[in-house]
Structures are given as structure tokens and as C-alpha cells.
Amino acid sequence: MDLVHLQRQLVDYRTSLYHEGFLDEQFTQLQSLQDENNPDFVVEVVSLFFEDSERLLNELSKALEQQIIDFKRMDAQVHQLKGSSSSIGAHRVQKLCIVFRNYCEAQNVEGCLKCLQQVKHEYGIIKTKLESMFQLEQQILNAGGSIPV
Amino acid sequence: MELMNSENIVQDRQPAQPQEEEEIMQQEEEEEEQRFHVLAVDDSVIDRKLLEKLLKASSYQVTCVESGEKALEYLGLLHHSSPASSSSQHHHQGHKVNLIMTDFSMPGTSGYDLLKRIKGSSWKDVPVVVMSSENVPSRISMCLEGGAEEFMLKPLQLSDLHKIQAHLLKSLPHS
Numbered sequence: 001m002d003l004v005h006l007q008r009q010l011v012d013y014r015t016s017l018y019h020e021g022f023l024d025e026q027f028t029q030l031q032s033l034q035d036e037n038n039p040d041f042v043v044e045v046v047s048l049f050f051e052d053s054e055r056l057l058n059e060l061s062k063a064l065e066q067q068i069i070d071f072k073r074m075d076a077q078v079h080q081l082k083g084s085s086s087s088i089g090a091h092r093v094q095k096l097c098i099v100f101r102n103y104c105e106a107q108n109v110e111g112c113l114k115c116l117q118q119v120k121h122e123y124g125i126i127k128t129k130l131e132s133m134f135q136l137e138q139q140i141l142n143a144g145g146s147i148p149v
Numbered sequence: 150m151e152l153m154n155s156e157n158i159v160q161d162r163q164p165a166q167p168q169e170e171e172e173i174m175q176q177e178e179e180e181e182e183q184r185f186h187v188l189a190v191d192d193s194v195i196d197r198k199l200l201e202k203l204l205k206a207s208s209y210q211v212t213c214v215e216s217g218e219k220a221l222e223y224l225g226l227l228h229h230s231s232p233a234s235s236s237s238q239h240h241h242q243g244h245k246v247n248l249i250m251t252d253f254s255m256p257g258t259s260g261y262d263l264l265k266r267i268k269g270s271s272w273k274d275v276p277v278v279v280m281s282s283e284n285v286p287s288r289i290s291m292c293l294e295g296g297a298e299e300f301m302l303k304p305l306q307l308s309d310l311h312k313i314q315a316h317l318l319k320s321l322p323h324s
Contacts, residue, residue, distance in 0.1 A: 026304050033202050033307075041202060048195050079254065082283045084195045087304045 003145040007074055009135045012149050013132055017133070022126055027089030043133075056081045060116055063116050064109070074112065075104035081119070092122045177198045185317050186210040189262065190220045190251035191280075200250065200305065217258025220251065226270050243304040246275055247317050252303075253281035253288065261292060276316040280305065 001009075019022045034041040056077050063074050082097035096119045103111030137147050188201045197213045205212045212307045214220050221227045224246070249267060253260040258309050260279050267277055276298040281288065288298045301309055 003273065024258060029306050030199075030302070033187070033199075033206060038202070045195060045198055052193075052195060079282075083193055083303065086282060087193070087195050087199055 001139075003140065003143045005145060006136065006140050007145060007148050010133070010140060013048065013133055013136060017129060020128060021091050023088045024091040026086065043134055046088060046134075049084055049090070050127060052084055053081060053093075057116070057120055064113055064116060067109075069109060069112075071104050071107045071112075075101055078104060090123075090126050091092060093119060093126060096122055184208060184210045185247040187248045187250060188220060188223060188246050189213045190215075190249065190255070190260070192216055192252065192255045196252065196303065202309060203305060203307060206307065207314075215259065217251070217255055217263040220249070220263055221258065221266060222271055224267070224270070226272070237322055246272070248276050248278065248281060248313065250278045250313075254277050254283075254290070260310060261295060264292060264295050264297055276319070278313060278316070281308070282316055 018027075030042050030045060059077055062078075063070060078097050078100045080093055082101065085091075085097060087092040093108060096115060100112065100115040100119060103115055142149060157187065177247045183211060187204050189204065189211055191197045191213070192214075192215055197215065201211050201213050212223070214223055218227065244302060249263075249272075251260040251263050258266075260281075264277050264279060267273065267275065273296075277296065278299045279292045280301045280303050282303040284302055292300050299312060301312075
């Protein structure tokens, strides 16, 4: 696949992520902070997000398996996940976290379980999509091209 | 950038004299001292990385800590007794602190707790900016009344840093 084709593919892919609400303006902000001094900035921040999210999702799963559910602690963890998804522009995950927090506050186990499933699902999607996007970017760089803005 | 000519190239080949190296280091240290130094406090590793980048992109020197406790420790306020020497005022190990930016919701010592501790100490003249992902009017007024210079909504953007610059300039001593 030639360079121009790859670059077009990337632009289309990125645009679709915004159109479909997977990413929001904050992701653009992240990209604008990347420069020659810090060419891997976006990948680094997103990797931190992946690590942090997976840790939180595991803890939330465990929390909901307990005999006595610590809703307050869960709420704090969902708050963290909401914050970090907001910071990188992972729009759908962020929106789900808001709903999740409402269920925590209402101490609604069913609601929490359902939300957790949905958040895990959306997280999985955005992770795959961002990884695909980074792969495309790497292909472009390997082909000697530059990432279109 | 100096144009390279054959004379310069020959000079560059020579190792710098120890005195010159020292001078260069001194100059770099001085330049660093002239930049504003921001202490950034946030329990989120992602937000710390973001904030650090935003601040560095605006040419500030940054120190990031992960908790209110670590911030108090950095400022020498962890133990209840006030710092012994007056030379520690606005300085930590010789480095000044021009601005403190702290997240509001942190486990343990919250951003608000940190704000109150700072305002009740010898660091009280250092501007404190509180950040939060939640837009809660009562929280905002509480922080402003508690002495915060500004309350900012996360996620922060480069344009938000312009507001901060005004506060930093205000805090400069009379020259």
C-alpha cells in the first residue's frame, strides 16, 4: 500500500472515530501537544490510560463480587475512570462512567453490573481502535512519510 | 543559530575547558531559576503527565507530585512545626515555587485541605490554582473563599495556561 493511500486511510479512520463519538475534542488537544521533542507523547499518554483503566475495571469487577459491596469505593474508582477517559478524549467511556456513578450513588447492584459490562465493552472497542490507529501511523512513518494533521 | 564556518568547526573539535563547562552549567542553572516553577499535585498519573506537558509547553519548570501529603512534604509542611529558617520561605532546597496547581478530589489530603494548609503557612503568598473535573458551584466558591487564585475545569487546555500566566506575574516581588 503506497504512502498516500496509507495517509488517506489514517485521516478517514481518525475522522470516523470523531464522527462516531468514540473520540472528542480532547484527543485533538493531546495531539497538538505532541512535537519533535516528544514524538511519542500521545502513545505514552494513551498507554497510561490503558494500564490505568484495566486496573480500575478489574477492581470494579472484584468489588461487585463481594458479599458486601463498597459502593463508596466503587464510586471513587468510577470517578477516576471518568477523569482519565475525559483527559484523553475517550468520549463514550466517559459518558458511561457518568451513568455508572449514578447507579453507585443509588447503590443499585443490577445497574452497576450492567454498567460495568457496558464500560468494559466500550473500553475494549476504543482500545482496539486506538491501537489500529497507532499501527497505521507507524506504517506511515516506516514508509518514510509524516502523519497528516 | 550561528552559521558554521571552517573556523567554528575547528574550535568545536576541541574539548571545552573545565572553566567553560562550569560557566555553561551556571548559565543553564540561572536560566532555569528565571523560569517560573510550578508544583503540580494530582493523584492521576494521566493527568500529571498531561499537566506536565502543558506546563513545559508553556516554558514553565514543573515538579509533579502524586498526593497532597507529598506536596506538603515538598513544601516542608508535613510536620506541624513551621520551617525553622526563614530562608525556606518560597524556597525548597534552593528552588523557588511560583505557583501550586492541585486537583481537588484526591484521597487523603484533598486539594482543599492542601489549599488551607498552604494559606496558613509561610507559603501563603504563593498562588494556588485548584482543578476539578466537576463543575460544582459550591465547590468553586469554597475554594475561592479558601484563598485559591483560580478554579479550573479539567481537562485543562493550553489556552487555560494563559490565565495562569497573569497570576504568576502578579506574584513577582517588586523589582
